[in-house]
Amino acid sequence: xxxxxxxxxxxxxxxxxxxxxxxxxxxxxxxxxxxxxxxxxxxxxxxxxxxxxxxxxxxxxxxxxxxxxxxxxxxxxxxxxxxxxxxxxxxxxxxxxxxxxxxxxxxxxxxxxxxxxxxxxxxxx
Numbered sequence: 522x523x524x525x526x527x528x529x530x531x532x533x534x535x536x537x538x539x540x541x542x543x544x545x546x547x548x549x550x551x552x553x554x555x556x557x558x559x560x561x562x563x564x565x566x567x568x569x570x571x572x573x574x575x576x577x578x579x580x581x582x583x584x585x586x587x588x589x590x591x592x593x594x595x596x597x598x599x600x601x602x603x604x605x606x607x608x609x610x611x612x613x614x615x616x617x618x619x620x621x622x623x624x625x626x627x628x629x630x631x632x633x634x635x636x637x638x639x640x641x642x643x644x645x646x
Contacts, residue, residue: 562602564637565609569630570595572639573613576628580644591618592626609634614645 558566574595583589591597592615601612611630615623631640 558602561634562604562609565632565634566600566602566611568632568637568639569611569613569642570600572630572642573598573628576644580626588618588623591615592623598627604634605631607634608632608640 577593577595578584581589581592584593595613597616597618598613599616601610601614603610608631611632612627613629614627617623625646627645629643629645631642632638633640
């Protein structure tokens with residue numbers, strides 16, 4: 522189970538359309554091959570993505586700026602998923618905004634891989 526999945530595109534999940542991401546919008550140089558996740562990783566991702574997306578309006582100060590609008594949309598984030606013992610770790614990091622990466626604005630979630638509850642979450646500023 523020690524597989525590490527570095528996912529550099531939003532995983533297309535029909536059960537949560539708001540995190541669907543077209544492969545046409547992938548950053549240059551990224552691989553467009555199929556991404557395969559176990560059901561356990563997919564479920565952990567859904568839980569983390571739902572919580573993260575709901576937290577965005579409270580965490581983004583200037584929502585009317587171009588950067589604020591970018592950070593409010595979960596489609597604009599890169600996701601990294603890995604297993605860590607009995608937990609799945611899901612990291613959200615903003616993608617490129619106007620050709621530059623955004624510092625901060627992401628989050629790290631630890632999801633219990635048996636009960637599928639959030640063990641802890643940490644926001645980066």
